Amino acid sequence: MKIEEYLTSLPQSILSGQDVQLPDNAFREIFRFAELGKDDIFYHLGCGNGKGILIALEEFGVKNAVGIDNDGKKIILAKDLLKEKNLPNYTFQCNDIRQVDFCDATVILFWFADQKIIDEMMDRFSRLKSGCKIITIWGPLPGCLPDKVEFPYILNIIPFKKANDIKEQLLAIFCTDCVDFVTAWEFAERYTKAIGSPEAGNDRFLTILQSLVIWINAKNLGVACGDEIPQPIRTYISILKTFFNIDVEYLLNK
Numbered sequence: 001m002k003i004e005e006y007l008t009s010l011p012q013s014i015l016s017g018q019d020v021q022l023p024d025n026a027f028r029e030i031f032r033f034a035e036l037g038k039d040d041i042f043y044h045l046g047c048g049n050g051k052g053i054l055i056a057l058e059e060f061g062v063k064n065a066v067g068i069d070n071d072g073k074k075i076i077l078a079k080d081l082l083k084e085k086n087l088p089n090y091t092f093q094c095n096d097i098r099q100v101d102f103c104d105a106t107v108i109l110f111w112f113a114d115q116k117i118i119d120e121m122m123d124r125f126s127r128l129k130s131g132c133k134i135i136t137i138w139g140p141l142p143g144c145l146p147d148k149v150e151f152p153y154i155l156n157i158i159p160f161k162k163a164n165d166i167k168e169q170l171l172a173i174f175c176t177d178c179v180d181f182v183t184a185w186e187f188a189e190r191y192t193k194a195i196g197s198p199e200a201g202n203d204r205f206l207t208i209l210q211s212l213v214i215w216i217n218a219k220n221l222g223v224a225c226g227d228e229i230p231q232p233i234r235t236y237i238s239i240l241k242t243f244f245n246i247d248v249e250y251l252l253n254k
């Protein structure tokens, strides 16, 4: 089956990313990466159980923290988590992120894959005050060149720098002139390690899928290193087909 069919066979909650929650250490890495500190007004869009807000306040001493989520149950969990801690200067709002005012933000964590939401937010992000930092994970903001990358964490600072094309954007994310198998594997693995749970048994499977997607995209954009398909890519394509009945080969030169 084509990889799209495989993906649609997964549970809806996995596809929507609705219940994903970053591990605590990922928050710490992200906040160090963004140099979050005591002068910051931090917004976590899609804050889930509030762990990011707690770590921003308790360990990074932000001036103010705002968590927004449209799932009432998660907002209750978040409020409960913070209640005992007696920390000042935070709020949680149960709302759609598209309806919320965040114009005082200095740092925003925005991990969304839904293209409709991303497109609607882009216009609002671009009107934020100069110097405001927006952190995304895995993918950059559409059409933008990142200001800083520690893959899978990506930072864009207002005003946005426009990328000439997707090729330029991809090479800026991977900090390289071309993407070979080793680069694709290394970046896929960084992503799996950053967001996965330490005991996940399927990490290798996820890394194989991600590295094939990275390399095939690079190849189709003309930024893979050379015209040949590297042997490890051939091998993984074949393993996926033979043992998992997942076809990715048709994606080449689409």
Ligand SMILES: C[S@@+](CC[C@H](N)C(=O)[O-])C[C@H]1O[C@@H](n2cnc3c(N)ncnc32)[C@H](O)[C@@H]1O
Pocket: 016, 017, 018, 019, 020, 045, 046, 047, 048, 049, 068, 069, 070, 071, 074, 095, 096, 097, 098, 111, 112, 113, 114, 115, 117
């Ligand atoms: C990491 S975000 C990513 C999920 C998102 N659907 C996507 O586009 O990938 C997950 C968190 O965002 C929350 N969420 C999803 N859509 C939202 C929205 N429109 N407004 C506020 N929170 C939202 C979920 O309840 C969850 O806690």
